[in-house]
């Protein structure tokens with residue numbers, strides 16, 4: 024049995040990252056709040072992901088909370104590696120600059136967390152990044168995206 028059989032549905036987010044002149048977006052279910060004060064957040068990135076290289080070298084990332092209208096884009100970013108393509112070019116996702124870190128953010132996100140990595144922990148086949156949130160904003164309430172399994176998603180009532 025896969026662990027996700029028990030743990031899903033989970034809210035699916037888009038993680039944006041940058042290293043040098045390369046910007047990237049990846050889809051991620053494994054993320055969690057850790058602390059109110061200071062505001063802390065963690066994400067778990069598999070060793071094979073291109074985003075891992077970017078987050079490791081820049082020590083920053085943005086967690087973008089998306090509405091269920093972006094299911095198609097979320098699936099695309101979770102099925103293609105930024106090592107070979109520019110996902111901002113290939114999708115309707117629009118880039119904007121984060122305010123507290125040198126990293127892209129997604130313009131259409133309902134809300135976001137700008138994160139600065141404090142610790143990196145190897146956990147089996149993933150790397151857990153523990154980060155301090157340097158800016159958090161909820162722009163608008165909306166129906167968010169929750170992953171069930173494979174290419175199936177669900178959402179909330181409001």
Ligand SMILES: Cc1cc2nc3c(=O)[nH]c(=O)nc-3n(C[C@H](O)[C@H](O)[C@H](O)COP(=O)(O)O)c2cc1C
Pocket residue numbers: 035047048049050051052053054067068069070071072073074075097098100101102103104105106170
């Ligand atoms: C719904 C969904 C959730 C995902 N959650 C994670 C996750 O929590 N951690 C992870 O490392 N990969 C996760 N992935 C896989 C990556 O998004 C996928 O491998 C992606 O192509 C990585 O992009 P990159 O190579 O450009 O970093 C998920 C994929 C999907 C479709």
